[in-house]
Amino acid sequence: xxxxxxxxxxxxxxxxxxxxxxxxxxxxxxxxxxxxxxxxxxxxxxxxxxxxxxxxxxxxxxxxxxxxxxxxxxxxxxxxxxxxxxxxxxxxxxxxxxxxxxxxxxxxxxxxxxxx
Amino acid sequence: xxxxxxxxxxxxxxxxxxxxxxxxxxxxxxxxxxxxxxxxxxxxxxxxxxxxxxxxxxxxxxxxxxxxxxxxxxxxxxxxxxxxxxxxxxxxxxxxxxxxxxxxxxxxxxxxxx
Numbered sequence: 049x050x051x052x053x054x055x056x057x058x059x060x061x062x063x064x065x066x067x068x069x070x071x072x073x074x075x076x077x078x079x080x081x082x083x084x085x086x087x088x089x090x091x092x093x094x095x096x097x098x099x100x101x102x103x104x105x106x107x108x109x110x111x112x113x114x115x116x117x118x119x120x121x122x123x124x125x126x127x128x129x130x131x132x133x134x135x136x137x138x139x140x141x142x143x144x145x146x147x148x149x150x151x152x153x154x155x156x157x158x159x160x161x162x163x164x
Numbered sequence: 165x166x167x168x169x170x171x172x173x174x175x176x177x178x179x180x181x182x183x184x185x186x187x188x189x190x191x192x193x194x195x196x197x198x199x200x201x202x203x204x205x206x207x208x209x210x211x212x213x214x215x216x217x218x219x220x221x222x223x224x225x226x227x228x229x230x231x232x233x234x235x236x237x238x239x240x241x242x243x244x245x246x247x248x249x250x251x252x253x254x255x256x257x258x259x260x261x262x263x264x265x266x267x268x269x270x271x272x273x274x275x276x277x278x
Contacts, residue, residue, distance in 0.1 A: 081265060090254050090268030143264065152198055152210040153266060
């Protein structure tokens with residue numbers, strides 16, 4: 049069990065640029081979640097995948113945000129035309145379907161985005 | 165939609181003191197409840213969880229939490245804290261069905277003074 053990994057760990061970008069983050073879940077986990085955490089707040093749900101299907105998106109996820117999970121393995125989160133308000137920690141988590149009750153979700157270390 | 169309230173934003177205790185962190189949730193149905201901990205420089209880790217059965221649940225490192233359904237509460241306790249418990253603690257809830265997305269509280273920063 050290598051855990052959930054995220055890349056990069058830190059990203060500094062200028063306003064208006066596009067950025068892409070990657071998440072590799074625990075290999076046997078079929079559910080993958082993206083959350084966003086800003087200073088002084090708990091993580092907020094953005095979107096989730098079951099296998100390769102994106103089944104729910106939060107209202108927080110504007111049209112500038114897109115997420116994919118090709119082949120139901122790793123996932124990418126892209127932010128187009130970044131704004132300063134996008135600065136946050138982006139967290140990825142994975143779980144087995146029905147496993148949250150028993151094992152919880154496993155979180156990665158996060159990608160800290162700073163938009164200047 | 166569900167929500168979680170953590171009223172203690174920052175708690176400072178001396179080593180060996182007892183700890184209780186409050187968590188209240190709002191949801192009309194059956195829920196699963198969690199406490200996650202984030203140590204400095206580390207990622208979120210599951211501390212303990214409740215999904216059914218005995219409302220008093222025990223987690224790692226001597227932590228426990230009690231689910232009181234009538235009060236919509238899931239407070240975290242530890243009888244004697246250690247300096248290594250310094251961390252941020254998050255309460256979270258998910259409905260007992262569906263996509264199991266977590267709704268988190270704003271977190272409580274715990275500082276233990278040696």
